[in-house]
Amino acid sequence: MTRTCALALVGALLLAGCPKKEKPVEPKKEPVAEPKAGPAPGALPADTAYASGKVQVAKLAVETKVDVPNMGPEGKVDEAVKKAQESSVISQTMMVSDDRGKMVFTTESFYVPKGTELRYNPASKKYVLTDADKKAYWAMTGSEIGNLLEGGPSMKRTGYTIKITDTPEKATIAGVEAVRSDADLAFDWSVKTKSGDRSGKIKVKLAIWHSGDARLKEPWGDMMVDFLTVPFQDAEGQKIVDELKKKVKFPVKWSMEVNNEGQARDKDDAHPKLLTEAKSLEVIDVDRSELASPPAGYTPATGPYEFGEGGQTIGEDLLGKIPAKKGEPPKNVEPPEDK
Numbered sequence: 001m002t003r004t005c006a007l008a009l010v011g012a013l014l015l016a017g018c019p020k021k022e023k024p025v026e027p028k029k030e031p032v033a034e035p036k037a038g039p040a041p042g043a044l045p046a047d048t049a050y051a052s053g054k055v056q057v058a059k060l061a062v063e064t065k066v067d068v069p070n071m072g073p074e075g076k077v078d079e080a081v082k083k084a085q086e087s088s089v090i091s092q093t094m095m096v097s098d099d100r101g102k103m104v105f106t107t108e109s110f111y112v113p114k115g116t117e118l119r120y121n122p123a124s125k126k127y128v129l130t131d132a133d134k135k136a137y138w139a140m141t142g143s144e145i146g147n148l149l150e151g152g153p154s155m156k157r158t159g160y161t162i163k164i165t166d167t168p169e170k171a172t173i174a175g176v177e178a179v180r181s182d183a184d185l186a187f188d189w190s191v192k193t194k195s196g197d198r199s200g201k202i203k204v205k206l207a208i209w210h211s212g213d214a215r216l217k218e219p220w221g222d223m224m225v226d227f228l229t230v231p232f233q234d235a236e237g238q239k240i241v242d243e244l245k246k247k248v249k250f251p252v253k254w255s256m257e258v259n260n261e262g263q264a265r266d267k268d269d270a271h272p273k274l275l276t277e278a279k280s281l282e283v284i285d286v287d288r289s290e291l292a293s294p295p296a297g298y299t300p301a302t303g304p305y306e307f308g309e310g311g312q313t314i315g316e317d318l319l320g321k322i323p324a325k326k327g328e329p330p331k332n333v334e335p336p337e338d339k
Helices: 004-019 080-088 144-149 220-228 238-247 312-320
Strands: 054-067 090-096 101-105 117-121 126-131 137-142 154-174 176-193 197-213 249-263 271-287
Touching: 054 144, 054 249, 090 220, 101 220, 117 220, 126 144, 137 144, 154 197, 154 238, 154 249, 176 238, 176 249, 197 220, 220 249
Parallel strands: none
Antiparallel strands: 054 090, 054 271, 090 101, 101 117, 117 126, 126 137, 154 176, 176 197, 197 249, 249 271
């Protein structure tokens, strides 16, 4: 019951108990209560658990790039595609504690502006995307983040499946020994667009190199998986995320290849992969406030998230030069209405 409703109810009870007057009188107007101060719509409560003090974290510098196998016919390298692939490298820093995580985009002229942060508190099941210049944040579920980054309409995902296979492959990555496990994910999708409902099936191939180094705590590995699987963090997808956490320790390198069944492709076309690898890894103590979700002093954003101008550069210079079919990419082609 709000304070205003409570005052109205008390006033009604008092009037019912009063003796009748010979002359009617105007009922006394109750003062309107001031609205109680509280968080704005869409706001998350202050992260008091991470307001002060120090916490131990694993801190990583990571790079992500588009990896395109078989870049040219007969094994020859397509120079335009090679140049686009080399320029596609983006960098981030990551920090994970037992129960918080943060990723900071550090690439200049990228469609996600440099300094943008993605924070996560598993207790709230909300990822927080920040704008450092405006001191504002957007609180979203993993699937909402996925839809935002994909740039398409809201996608409904159902029927998740996962198969995890351990491999004997080993490597030293960022100074720690790691082993590779493969995960085959699949889910059915559907979207509502102006031209009608669409549906299909997406298959995702994940190769994950993960480490059981004694310095790296098990909860830290779980937090890394939460960042690795952002697009699958919905009620249904959580089941496969939990399966990954059971089998995978601390991820230090992973690749993701997506196949949307039904898309027309040449048989010899290779699916581009997103390859992410830790370049450095250290265990340090930091101020808890660095992982607070939302950050102290930030307010909920009032409008939708807007990407930086680099998005246009990526669309023209990178995606246009890694075509689904071999040959020269078309010039100045308008994107389709429904992505």
